[in-house]
Amino acid sequence: MVAPKEPSAGALYRRALLGALPGLGGRRRGPGLPAVELAARGVTVDRARLADYDRVCGFRLTDRLPATFPHVMGFPLALRLMTAPDFPIPLTGVVHVGNRITVRRPITADEALDFTTYAENLRPHDRGRQVDVVVVGSVDGEEVWCGVSTYLGRERMPGGGEPRDRSGRPEAPAATARWRVEPHVGTQYARVSGDHNPIHTSRLGARLFGFRRPIAHGMWSKARCLAALENRLPDAYTVEVAFKLPVPLPSTVSFALLPDGGFALHDSRGRPHLAGVVR
DSSP states (O other), X not given: OBOSSOOOHHHHXXXXXXXXXXXXXXXXXXXXXXXXXXXXXXXXXXXXXXXXXXXXXXXXOOSBOOTTHHHHHHHHHHHHHHTSTTOSSOSTTOEEEEEEEEESSOOBTTOOEEEEEEEEEEEEETTEEEEEEEEEEEETTEEEEEEEEEEEEEOSSOOOSBOOOOSOOOOOOOOSEEEEXXXXXXXXXXXXXOOOOTTTTOHHHHHXXXXXXXXXXXXXXXXXXXXXXXXXXXXXXXXXXXXXXXOBSSEEEEEEEOTTSEEEEEOTTSOEEEEEEEO
């Protein structure tokens, strides 16, 4: 299915939130994945938005797209897939637990991308179910970028399957840098990414989902780490992260570059926010 135009992420979030309200929600969802692939053709780069994105995430201002920028270009399409009536996991309350991006070659700001998205690998988890949402970016039929986001839908009835990691917490690595994450990061990243989930932008929205204050977007944390590695990245690579504890706003976090190509983000008490690796 080819979308006539990129859907509005804000409208999709509003629809998802309205659907979660008592009396308006409760829609029966399909037991499996929808057999559908969505596509959007010729998505161009808004250079002003790219510059804002670079500034918010800490990247240098260049014509080469950061690895995480196609994620925000294709995000409205993925959001449309996830808000479809037959998508098995409701968007409200979903937890982004991991993200893997493969850059096949550098992409420049003057290239228009075709995006396709689909869901796969719906599987049980001891807190509910997990699913992978895949977004592929192509230029003239050549795949140049691929992102896989893993989401956890928490459910009352545990689904069995992959359990949480309850092993002892390893000692936090020595910090390479410490960053102050200001309270406006949530609203700034929402503006440049189109991800207006209120858990990141409003104290009330955060409290509705059990947080005392807003939390940073996981994809901001990943982008901020990649910005710190910008000079070390090759033209083609895969970067994978696992999101651990959320980053409350404001916070001070410690970034660590590891000898094996990995990197990590911890809080001031040594608890992990994010663990990643570049291959």
